[in-house]
Ligand SMILES: Cc1ncc(C[n+]2csc(CCOP(=O)(O)OP(=O)(O)O)c2C)c(N)n1
């Protein structure tokens with residue numbers, strides 16, 4: 001079945017309620033394309049989403065999926081992958097979900113290097129709660145809860161990932177459909193934690209980080225001499241606060257995913273009808 | 288000569304009190320004696336007073352008493368802390384060469400045995416073995432065959448190499464010889480002689496029993512964040528779970544722990560997390576998601592004293608209300624609380640079955656005293672052939688077809704008559720569906736439709752109704768079934784109450800005793816209450832949370848015996864209190 005899977009098979013019959021023009025449409029299409037291109041099908045795929053406009057993505061896709069609580073999607077994905085390493089696990093969320101309430105999990109998921117992909121729809125705002133500052137909002141970005149701007153530097157998610165030992169760090173733009181799908185596909189194919197920060201504009205609440213802004217300011221690394229296997233180059237680009245990049249910033253080709261490092265190979269979902277055969281040994285240990 | 292013997296070792300945290308106590312406890316159990324241990328510890332790793340107490344007898348022992356027959360005192364404070372439990376004839380073993388112990392005053396009527404623990408240990412190969420010298424001395428005092436201590440040392444140090452075992456045995460021998468040479472008369476007069484039997488016993492604590500229950504029940508994934516007194520569950524499972532193809536993850540916090548466990552459960556693995564009160568607080572949001580998404584999950588709460596950080600190393604049964612009512616909205620759940628250490632094993636197995644049969648979160652509620660206490664049981668108490676696994680309505684590729692709607696979509700939350708829907712684990716062809724914490728329809732899709740909302744609320748409630756009908760939620764019953772008085776309790780007080788009954792005077796009021804392991808759903812005690820003249824509810828908390836619940840269930844007032852100073856009930860104390868309330 002998998003070889004015949006088309007991206008449309010990952011689409012549910014539920015119509016998205018995102019605002020017309022929201023970047024999340026493009027982000028989702030790219031995710032579905034990438035899943036199909038990598039030979040997956042809805043029955044072996046598990047999509048975990050957080051809370052936010054971005055978190056609704058699991059509803060509009062068709063696969064096994066869990067729509068969790070705010071900020072906790074990554075641990076859920078970790079559990080799914082551990083229980084059944086044969087599943088393709090994709091985690092999705094927003095910048096508030098992933099870099100604010102879930103920031104602790106983000107760092108630890110990166111350093112665990114679980115073999116799953118993580119797609120963050122970074123619109124630099126809280127969409128679902130109607131326009132408050134998010135951790136990636138600019139210092140002077142005015143909102144109802146930050147009338148003079150947050151007055152603190154935005155989080156740099158790529159830098160967080162790099163410093164936490166990230167093995168695949170990429171950035172894409174929802175409206176560059178081809179490149180975005182390609183980058184998500186690379187994240188899926190990566191052996192380990194494939195992280196893609198997606199510029200996914202919120203057309204309703206963010207009039208600064210718009211489609212036009214990204215179109216004008218984005219540099220595609222494919223058009224530069226960037227070597228993604230070079231940590232120092234990656235560091236330099238990631239810490240360069242004046243530029244916005246699209247492409248793979250860093251990839252460790254020697255990455256060993258968590259389940260392999262820990263010798264987890266079995267599907268944990270099959271168990272015997274009663275206690276395991278040698279269970280009496282467990283009792284004998286206490287003699 | 289009393290049938291039971293009580294022994295303790297005390298000193299500073301970091302003095303190796305715990306492992307020494309355990310070595311002695313195991314020596315006794317290997318000698319076919321029953322053992323019940325208790326620990327007194329502070330939450331600091333160094334600098335706090337700790338003690339490990341062992342009560343032992345030929346017959347089963349289920350609680351502690353306020354009496355110490357032999358005390359190994361590594362510090363002056365050990366004697367001070369235990370003064371009230373020492374009695375005429377008690378033996379105190381100490382090291383007078385230690386500067387701080389030189390002026391130790393042995394209370395009147397007691398025997399002080401000044402044993403140069405450190406220098407004898409050095410003779411045997413290292414000062415670190417001074418506690419083992421003391422154990423050897425204790426064997427001599429109690430006429431306990433030292434070969435059982437040797438066998439326990441073998442078990443403890445075997446994998447560190449034979450020379451370490453031999454040195455420890457030599458240290459024990461030197462302690463015994465010293466007492467024989469210097470205190471022969473005093474040991475001869477000592478009242479207790481620790482006989483041995485041929486029985487084989489298992490010496491295990493509550494956390495270990497929960498871990499073993501999880502392995503027996505087919506748990507394959509465990510994620511947790513360390514917290515006293517639940518950490519031993521994780522420590523037990525680490526390494527062992529891997530032997531069965533499972534995995535333990537030490538998560539970054541409890542939020543992560545429960546969400547990982549939820550993910551693994553959603554993928555179809557039997558999955559568990561364990562924590563204590565503060566961790567349960569953090570997990571509560573996800574607890575609601577587990578219930579709303581109808582994911583089978585076992586969440587173990589090993590209670591300690593609260594609120595907030597409270598007294599982290601002290602006993603309390605203060606989380607009942609939280610486990611019954613915690614979380615916003617109304618959450619169908621099961622709350623199961625083992626009443627003995629052996630029951631920790633069986634209730635864990637049950638918890639996994641309930642979770643999968645009814646697709647709900649199950650709280651498995653234990654407490655600090657049960658967690659850290661070691662007790663002996665005959666191995667039959669953990670008969671693995673009795674373990675049954677019921678995975679409920681887990682559907683395979685073929686069965687899935689029955690549950691598709693006309694458009695071929697899997698009805699993961701089908702509103703069945705018994706409230707239980709089919710469960711397809713990821714990978715099952717045609718079973719793909721979304722699970723969510725949002726209110727949803729049969730397909731798992733978000734809805735705010737009033738009819739569908741009601742249907743799903745009723746469906747989830749119906750699972751609990753179904754379980755009430757299908758499972759046996761009876762209490763465990765003890766005492767005189769025809770007595771006028773009724774004593775009710777939950778959790779780890781069972782053994783203590785049973786011992787209290789044995790200790791009570793013949794003319795003390797008799798009672799029927801119901802020990803309740805099922806807190807939700809729970810047995811209907813209305814008839815038992817109506818038949819009783821007086822009802823007393825015993826629990827380790829200040830407000831009487833269980834008493835409140837039972838009053839609400841039965842519309843009848845009860846008397847309460849509560850303890851909330853951080854120390855669990857003692858049998859002799861409880862005998863007196865229950866007698867007083869019933870008089
Ligand atoms: C524990 C908790 N706190 C707060 C909320 C409210 N909430 C819902 S979405 C959201 C922010 C989402 O922002 P982001 O992740 O950037 O997603 P977006 O909507 O912009 O896609 C918040 C604060 C919640 N659901 N749960």
Ligand code: SF4
Nearest residue numbers: 019022053127202203
């Ligand atoms: S509010 Fe913003 S993020 Fe949310 S759907 Fe509308 S455009 Fe998209």
